[in-house]
Amino acid sequence: MNALVKEPMIVWIDVGAVTDIPRRGARRVPGPAGDIAIFRTGDGQVFALRDACPHKGGPLSQGIVHGASVTCPLHGRVIDLATGEAMGADRGSGCAPVVPLEVREGRLFLGVARG
């Protein structure tokens, strides 16, 4: 590897336990570039998105989680948790960026690019 090229490095940060998030619910993690929302579905899957609806920036972490989607509390956009994309009639109208998330031994790790 060329030592002069600085590779962006992903730092994984432990932000809590999967069980800290209620099923069919979400929690926020404030960050320097705005909040990140971590969701947990009824089936126990977890997802992380920027906590801003592509429509008007509504906090998705405050919405109702159903299946693998969340309904934005401000105007009811339904967002696919896996992709951050608006679903249904609003498909293609924008996307809440996905944030890297890993689960290790029941702990949640958010991936943050550094360097």
Next chain:
Amino acid sequence: MSKQRLVVIGNGMAGCRAIEEVLARDPDRYEIAVFGAEPRVNYNRIMLSPVLSGEKTFDEIVINDLAWYAGHGITLHSGKAVVKIDADQRLVEAEDGLKVPYDKLILAVGSDPVRLPLPGAELSGVITFRDLDDVEAMVAAADAGGEAVVIGGGLLGLEAAYGLARRGMKATVIHLMDVLMERQLDESAGFLLRRALEERGVETILGAQSDAILGTGGRVAGLQLKDGRTIPCDLLVMAVGIRPNTRLAAAAGLAIGRGVVVDDQMRTSDPAIFAIGECAEHRGVAYGLVAPIWDMCRTLGDVLTGRTESAYEGSLLQTRLKVSGVDVFSAGKFSGGEGCEDVVFRDAGRGVYKRVVIEDGRVAGAVLFGDAADGGWYFDLMRSGADVSDVRETLIFGQAVTEALRGVDPRRAVAAMPDSQEICGCNGVCKGAITGAIADKGLTTLEAVRAHTKASASCGSCTPLVEQLLALSLGEAFEVQTGPKPVCGCTRHGHDETRKRIVAEGLKSIPAIMQALEWTTPEGCASCRPALNYYLLCAWPGDYQDDKQSRFVNERVHANIQKDGTYSVVPRMWGGVTSAAELRAIADVVDKFAIPTVKVTGGQRIDLLGVRKDDLPAVWADLNAAGMVSGHAYAKGLRTVKTCVGSEWCRFGTQDSTGLGVRLEKFMWGSWTPAKVKLGVSGCPRNCAEATCKDIGVICVDSGYEIHVGGAAGLHIQGTEILTKVAGEDEAVWTICAVTQLYREEGWYLERIYKWMARVGLESIRARIEDPDERRALYDRFAYSQRFSRIDPWAERVAGRHAEEFNPLSRRLEFVQP
């Protein structure tokens, strides 16, 4: 050439299966020796549950008896634990000092059950569920009778509890999660499983964390939970998972992760040593089920007999619960995700729930409850990755139906069915009976077919077929009926039907409703969940536990979300009356939390706008301290009672309108209703409280009180209509509470009073309110419900309830430099 020496550590399912695989390929290649720590022959460990429940005996689960070892020239060192592997010398050493050399070594040492490090874990009567000794201990305990607690609501824990219950113990399962077998089942299947277990004498306590094991005289006596509850027991079984057994491998210097790390040839970091089964970790996964063991052994059999290119690439998992009469199957992805689509089938009559997850036109997983006959078929489809787009319509009905109708247009398929084909499984109605009734009786609607033949009258899953028969028989003359508006896209049932059945059938949870009414989605959506939650609260006051995850954010955090994600806070001011002390406290809160906007509302309240979510509990604490409670300005419930000053001050006032408003608000606050409810009380017909555009309004006159209903002044402007007139203040309160209760019981979720009134008619409301018995009964139900509602949600949260709602999950990211 002399034989190579193959030594197997572990006489369990993996070890013996590996030997069988090797023998099947090349019976003369190795001289084989097996070490087993248990002093027994090889038995089928996954059948221990039926042994526990008494449905099988130990002899029935033996896989290989002693004759098998002898017949294949295998040396069995039974009851001898291996204490050391010398990888340099290629020797294994047993506890009695016996040393056996090997050319190839297989580690099949399995896993150990996890023991929770709870206080009291060392007490006698606290066991795990792993081998025959555990089963014997459980059987002995059960013979003595009494109560058993099982910690862990996974596969093994449930089978243990079921077995103990069958042997006459009172068994209770304590599960940390709120869904049983949550790694295999979704909420709907978990709900049905819980119900089925309860019918079989197994109680379940979900969302419960164990705190300590209590004992008397060195023996277990009970389990204490974190919430303070104590469950007495004479036997405590821990079934909370397994940990791969890596002790020997680690001491021998092999690479260890969660288990003994192996490559696709099952080889450990030492090329002469292999590991299989629950002790192995392959591509980061340590398996705990039997199917992967078989797959691993097949590959290992190849590799040890010269086919070294053979590779194990991981296993797809399927799970079946071994509880008699409870048919449960789970495989693959049982929850949606990107590009996934759910097909759901429920049959309330038979207690069946099926969910197949389709991803990119292929089966990605399935959860089946009550009828798991097609589990194997779905699993095969999953494994083969077959494209199922062309059979998607029939997939959920199983293999027989799908194969029969493959490639056939549904209409033609129905036409092609013989008259003897059963259409309605619930009521046993054949095609001929339906088409015959349509022709003979001149039936033209689905309802008429239901009435005459009973077809599609029970679970309704054959409704499309019956409609197609109608269409075939009548041609153009048939029009698909449009029934009442469904609650949402998850169901065909309307609100009235849903509410009626909640009460009639005693449905007491969201999953119970979804199963009974055959919801077509696994867990509903953002429209139906809040509606069902409200219907349950209304039907079962004091009994139903509110599901906060089914509430819109405002009702979950008890404040109104604003466009920037901050919240507004509105303290209650009874009847719009306040005081210097309250105003001072509000002013102090505004200063202390730098609240940017203070606004007087149309409902005679003060609105504090721009409060940060994290600050909400602290803001409420200060308001509580000054005696103020939540104004519920966010609720589908009673909001404000607006009043004028009435006879106490006003020269025109006829009655104490302020007093009545305060009394109404103090009695009715906290009640949940289908949509928001605003009241107004005016002291004279000049109507300064604007009561005639409220949901319920009172106009005081000299001779008494006019009660008005059905006003609106929002999107829609509408004056109220007069419901009735009463002489006294008490009667006014009774009447208003009664009409509110009627609305609570009949209104559709999100339907304001004026819309409800337009739907059912003012006359029908009036008839019930003017009947003294009915009014009394409605009032009593309202009053009963209020016993559980007049609780300040702010004070509860100040005291710490749902603290996770208001605190960020973590603040660690704030300190990371981007």
